Amino acid sequence: MAKITFAICEKSFLIRKGLASVIEKIPDTKIIQQIENAEELIVSANNCEADYLILNKKFTTDPKVKKVLSAFSGTTRFILLVNDNNNKVSGIYYDGIIDVNDTQNFILKKIKEITGKNAVIQKNVIPGEISKREADILKNIALGFSNKEIADKLFISVHTVVTHRKNITRKLGIKTVPGLTIYAIINKLIDIDKAE
Amino acid sequence: MLITKNIKMADVIHMNYFTLSALNRFGIELGFGDKSVEVVCKEYKVDPEFFLEIANTFVNKDYFPKKHLQTFSVKLITDYLQKTHHYYHKVKVPEIELLIENMVESCYTQKDNMVLLKKFFNDYKNELLNHTQREEEVVFPYTIAIENAFLNQNPDESILHMMETYSIDVFENEHDNIEEKLFDLKNIIIKYLPAPKDQRLCNKLLYELFNLEQDLNDHSRIEEKVLVPKIREMEKQIINNFTNR
Numbered sequence: 314m315a316k317i318t319f320a321i322c323e324k325s326f327l328i329r330k331g332l333a334s335v336i337e338k339i340p341d342t343k344i345i346q347q348i349e350n351a352e353e354l355i356v357s358a359n360n361c362e363a364d365y366l367i368l369n370k371k372f373t374t375d376p377k378v379k380k381v382l383s384a385f386s387g388t389t390r391f392i393l394l395v396n397d398n399n400n401k402v403s404g405i406y407y408d409g410i411i412d413v414n415d416t417q418n419f420i421l422k423k424i425k426e427i428t429g430k431n432a433v434i435q436k437n438v439i440p441g442e443i444s445k446r447e448a449d450i451l452k453n454i455a456l457g458f459s460n461k462e463i464a465d466k467l468f469i470s471v472h473t474v475v476t477h478r479k480n481i482t483r484k485l486g487i488k489t490v491p492g493l494t495i496y497a498i499i500n501k502l503i504d505i506d507k508a509e
Numbered sequence: 510m511l512i513t514k515n516i517k518m519a520d521v522i523h524m525n526y527f528t529l530s531a532l533n534r535f536g537i538e539l540g541f542g543d544k545s546v547e548v549v550c551k552e553y554k555v556d557p558e559f560f561l562e563i564a565n566t567f568v569n570k571d572y573f574p575k576k577h578l579q580t581f582s583v584k585l586i587t588d589y590l591q592k593t594h595h596y597y598h599k600v601k602v603p604e605i606e607l608l609i610e611n612m613v614e615s616c617y618t619q620k621d622n623m624v625l626l627k628k629f630f631n632d633y634k635n636e637l638l639n640h641t642q643r644e645e646e647v648v649f650p651y652t653i654a655i656e657n658a659f660l661n662q663n664p665d666e667s668i669l670h671m672m673e674t675y676s677i678d679v680f681e682n683e684h685d686n687i688e689e690k691l692f693d694l695k696n697i698i699i700k701y702l703p704a705p706k707d708q709r710l711c712n713k714l715l716y717e718l719f720n721l722e723q724d725l726n727d728h729s730r731i732e733e734k735v736l737v738p739k740i741r742e743m744e745k746q747i748i749n750n751f752t753n754r
Binding site: 495 | 702
């Protein structure tokens with residue numbers, strides 16, 4: 314089974330390390346990246362390879378960070394890290410919230426809930442041919458458009474594009490963009506001359 | 510069954526022909542008669558202990574003596590990894606390219622698709638080349654410098670500057686998953702390439718792709734489970750030694 318990967322974005326070294334050691338107690342998880350400041354976050358956000366990015370809520374008050382995250386076009390999902398009870402963050406789609414004051418067991422439970430929920434959704438997808446809508450998305454991926462561009466073209470949210478992408482990859486068993494492009498050409502979703 | 514130094518080298522190959530590619534990497538040629546593993550290794554100036562561990566990981570998927578492998582010198586390990594790179598570029602990749610070329614040549618009904626496969630693999634080849642080049646030019650020299658500083662009673666402080674700009678953690682983070690595209694290529698051929706196609710060539714190609722993928726997995730396992738922890742431990746020791754001075 315593939316590992317669930319996490320990136321942690323938090324200024325405090327102690328909290329970062331602490332959270333990493335708690336999460337790694339869950340089997341089949343791995344912390345693949347630790348980010349400590351906003352600049353680094355902006356640089357790595359769009360090519361983040363982790364399944365989940367846990368980020369301190371404070372970063373979202375930085376307008377530049379907010380801009381990057383709200384137009385996010387990768388497949389990573391967000392989890393917020395807070396240290397107060399005021400949890401509202403608008404404009405960014407996130408899957409859950411962890412409070413730094415939570416007990417270890419509570420944090421473990423939350424992480425398992427968040428990752429488990431998505432795992433269940435994944436299981437319910439029937440493998441096989443892709444739907445009409447997914448074919449539209451795939452066509453645009455093969456033509457080289459970003460998630461944001463696809464979202465704008467098809468009048469859907471970036472988050473929906475990301476979900477479609479995950480489902481396409483799971484159904485077809487093809488992970489990379491060049492691989493998806495070949496699939497699209499073979500199945501005549503796009504014209505060979507139009508592909509990059 | 511584990512291979513030991515007293516077994517005949519010929520029997521090692523009979524046991525599992527995958528060991529052939531290991532022999533190839535160590536530069537050992539066929540025609541060794543009834544000589545034992547130990548004798549053949551000595552003739553070719555190959556460390557028999559190291560050869561045995563590598564050959565055993567080839568024969569038995571579950572056999573991976575991480576701790577024992579970490580006891581070998583960095584030089585020995587990186588030499589082996591470099592030989593493996595060489596094997597990919599000089600043997601494996603050209604074999605696959607030839608098969609794909611044959612598919613392009615012999616196919617009349619879907620030449621376009623075959624040309625696509627060819628381009629896909631060509632891009633992959635370049636990616637693999639960049640990946641191994643980076644290791645040979647940056648990573649391996651760094652690990653050898655670390656080992657030298659570690660073995661030296663009085664290492665030069667320049668090693669600390671080196672460690673500031675690069676560390677094995679950097680390598681671990683940037684070490685990307687080079688097998689992903691191979692996986693895609695396999696699936697495209699298995700599931701999506703429409704018939705009619707030359708089944709015989711397809712099967713051969715798939716066999717080679719599975720083979721290369723497996724080999725790459727073994728290769729990165731040695732990097733990630735043997736080399737990285739070994740170097741990380743040395744880095745720690747070096748820093749400790751400097752702070753305790």
